[in-house]
Amino acid sequence: MKTSNRIGEYLIQRLYDHGVRHVFGIPGDYVLGFYDLLEKSKLRIINTCDEQGAGFAADAYARVRGLGAVCITYCVGGLKVANTTAEAFAEKSPVVVISGAPGIKEREKNPLLHHKVREFDTQAKVFKQLTIASTVLSDPQTALQEIDRVFHAALRYKRPVYIELPRDLVMVPGIPHHQPSEIHETSDPRTLSAALGEAAEMINAAKKPVIIADVEVHRFGLQDVVVQLAEKSRIPVASTLLGKSVIGERYPFYLGVYEGAMGREEVRQYVESSDCVILLGAFLTDINLGVFTARLDPGRSIYATSEKLSIRYHNYEDVRFKDFMRGLLRAKLRRRELRKLPHPPVAAAPSRGRKDNLVTVKWLFERLNSFLTDEAVVVADVGDALFGAADLNIHQRTEFLGPAYYASMGFAVPAGIGAQLASPTLRPLVLVGDGAFQMTGMELSTAVRYKLNPIVIVLNNAGYGTERQMQDGSYNDVVPWQYHRLPEILGAGRGFLIHTESELDAALAAAEQHTESFCLLEVRLDPHDRSPALQRLAERLAKNI
Numbered sequence: 001m002k003t004s005n006r007i008g009e010y011l012i013q014r015l016y017d018h019g020v021r022h023v024f025g026i027p028g029d030y031v032l033g034f035y036d037l038l039e040k041s042k043l044r045i046i047n048t049c050d051e052q053g054a055g056f057a058a059d060a061y062a063r064v065r066g067l068g069a070v071c072i073t074y075c076v077g078g079l080k081v082a083n084t085t086a087e088a089f090a091e092k093s094p095v096v097v098i099s100g101a102p103g104i105k106e107r108e109k110n111p112l113l114h115h116k117v118r119e120f121d122t123q124a125k126v127f128k129q130l131t132i133a134s135t136v137l138s139d140p141q142t143a144l145q146e147i148d149r150v151f152h153a154a155l156r157y158k159r160p161v162y163i164e165l166p167r168d169l170v171m172v173p174g175i176p177h178h179q180p181s182e183i184h185e186t187s188d189p190r191t192l193s194a195a196l197g198e199a200a201e202m203i204n205a206a207k208k209p210v211i212i213a214d215v216e217v218h219r220f221g222l223q224d225v226v227v228q229l230a231e232k233s234r235i236p237v238a239s240t241l242l243g244k245s246v247i248g249e250r251y252p253f254y255l256g257v258y259e260g261a262m263g264r265e266e267v268r269q270y271v272e273s274s275d276c277v278i279l280l281g282a283f284l285t286d287i288n289l290g291v292f293t294a295r296l297d298p299g300r301s302i303y304a305t306s307e308k309l310s311i312r313y314h315n316y317e318d319v320r321f322k323d324f325m326r327g328l329l330r331a332k333l334r335r336r337e338l339r340k341l342p343h344p345p346v347a348a349a350p351s352r353g354r355k356d357n358l359v360t361v362k363w364l365f366e367r368l369n370s371f372l373t374d375e376a377v378v379v380a381d382v383g384d385a386l387f388g389a390a391d392l393n394i395h396q397r398t399e400f401l402g403p404a405y406y407a408s409m410g411f412a413v414p415a416g417i418g419a420q421l422a423s424p425t426l427r428p429l430v431l432v433g434d435g436a437f438q439m440t441g442m443e444l445s446t447a448v449r450y451k452l453n454p455i456v457i458v459l460n461n462a463g464y465g466t467e468r469q470m471q472d473g474s475y476n477d478v479v480p481w482q483y484h485r486l487p488e489i490l491g492a493g494r495g496f497l498i499h500t501e502s503e504l505d506a507a508l509a510a511a512e513q514h515t516e517s518f519c520l521l522e523v524r525l526d527p528h529d530r531s532p533a534l535q536r537l538a539e540r541l542a543k544n545i
């Protein structure tokens with residue numbers, strides 16, 4: 001199809017070409033012209049209740065689909081997605097942030113137009129810090145190339161980008177006959193082969209190598225390469241909390257989530273006693289590695305990411321992550337004996353709970369483990385929802401989303417919406433604390449509007465439980481909402497109030513049947529109860545590990 005060279009239409013076409021079908025956001029006068037174009041285009045606008053919800057939804061959409069987009073108005077909307085863009089940056093999610101803005105002509109003589117903060121470029125300056133590339137499309141001569149440039153950066157680095165679209169340029173043509181340019185970066189062949197040679201030698205000489213497959217394996221679509229590598233060499237694979245479910249968790253060579261002290265002891269011991277740790281697309285963050293309790297020695301590590309390749313203590317420049325991964329698969333790696341690996345995560349609890357037993361966090365997650373199906377995408381919010389979810393057994397890859405590094409509360413409900421729109425065959429299982437729910441839970445209204453059907457489990461422990469474990473005070477209390485009655489307000493959905501195991505059983509069975517709209521399961525928990533993962537972390541930190 002012939003691409004229009006009008007700036008707004010070109011932008012929409014580029015989104016479409018990269019697989020985007022939905023754009024999340026809220027309009028405003030500075031972006032109305034572009035909204036009109038969006039509405040007439042092949043893309044669908046998803047109106048959220050709040051811009052922050054749109055930002056989180058676009059982030060999840062990008063994690064599931066490869067690219068996401070959020071479109072908002074100048075400053076009042078834009079600055080509300082600063083936090084979600086920061087999360088997308090920190091956790092490598094390619095979101096295109098499109099902001100309307102005052103027209104270039106309107107900016108002459110620096111008038112005080114509504115929504116302006118300090119200068120016209122205040123918002124652009126903020127987003128320069130939060131994105132991998134940003135542009136203000138102020139010149140029709142360069143606008144189309146600028147769009148290509150930031151798209152390339154988003155896909156090359158899997159990080160968010162910012163495009164500011166002044167309202168008087170939306171329908172203005174860029175340069176004629178512009179063809180979108182695809183840049184294909186290549187590795188330096190000699191450096192690549194030297195790196196692969198050294199890596200293969202190190203792996204073959206090792207007695208007990210182990211792969212840690214992390215978030216970038218997912219973002220660059222290299223999951224199959226990891227699976228084939230493990231099948232061919234029989235090297236076991238662990239993931240991290242941020243990269244959880246990067247490969248299905250039922251492979252015989254899958255070890256579990258490695259999280260330093262927070263993770264299961266068997267996984268920690270296996271990884272830390274390895275003489276060759278192959279970190280693929282890994283982020284060495286504190287939460288990911290159990291709040292810096294992980295002990296990984298660079299002297300016995302191969303560390304490959306899209307930004308860096310190091311083997312032991314030295315770096316190789318100009319080696320693309322994909323090329324290194326594919327090269328490793330082709331390399332002559334010795335096939336090993338099958339090792340007996342630590343048992344898979346928590347055994348599924350019997351699906352029938354006992355009548356009067358109050359639900360504990362531990363039992364809840366064990367019960368959910370047997371509830372998961374191939375169609376579930378688990379979306380966990382910050383708090384014990386995330387810690388507890390670490391032990392869930394995810395069937396297939398990419399079916400776990402959680403902000404395990406930047407850790408902004410309020411992610412899960414809107415992210416469930418983004419994930420389901422990105423992949424409509426998935427039914428989100430959203431795990432969210434009462435505190436986080438109070439931040440963005442109202443986005444269930446968006447789920448109603450677009451006929452989505454997430455199952456939302458609100459872990460109601462009467463406040464900021466994770467914080468209570470560290471230091472308690474009245475600042476950790478929240479107002480006790482009647483969460484399960486939300487369907488009455490939204491005019492759709494089903495709510496369940498759950499105290500006991502058998503009540504949870506009954507609600508899960510009903511939620512499975514009720515697919516027309518969302519289900520909200522409010523699970524009342526003891527304020528001081530906690531998941532085994534949080535328990536392990538607290539205990540080991542207490543021992544000063």
Ligand SMILES: Cc1ncc(C[n+]2csc(CCOP(=O)(O)OP(=O)(O)O)c2C)c(N)n1
Pocket residue numbers: 382383384385407408409410432433434435436437459461463464465466467
């Ligand atoms: C946006 C944001 N504000 C504050 C925090 C700090 N924080 C981390 S965990 C937490 C409590 C979470 O409470 P809740 O959602 O109820 O989950 P729980 O810890 O009770 O399981 C807070 C306030 C944060 N991570 N993100």
Ligand SMILES: [Mg+2]
Pocket residue numbers: 383433434435459460461462463464465466
């Ligand atoms: Mg709570």
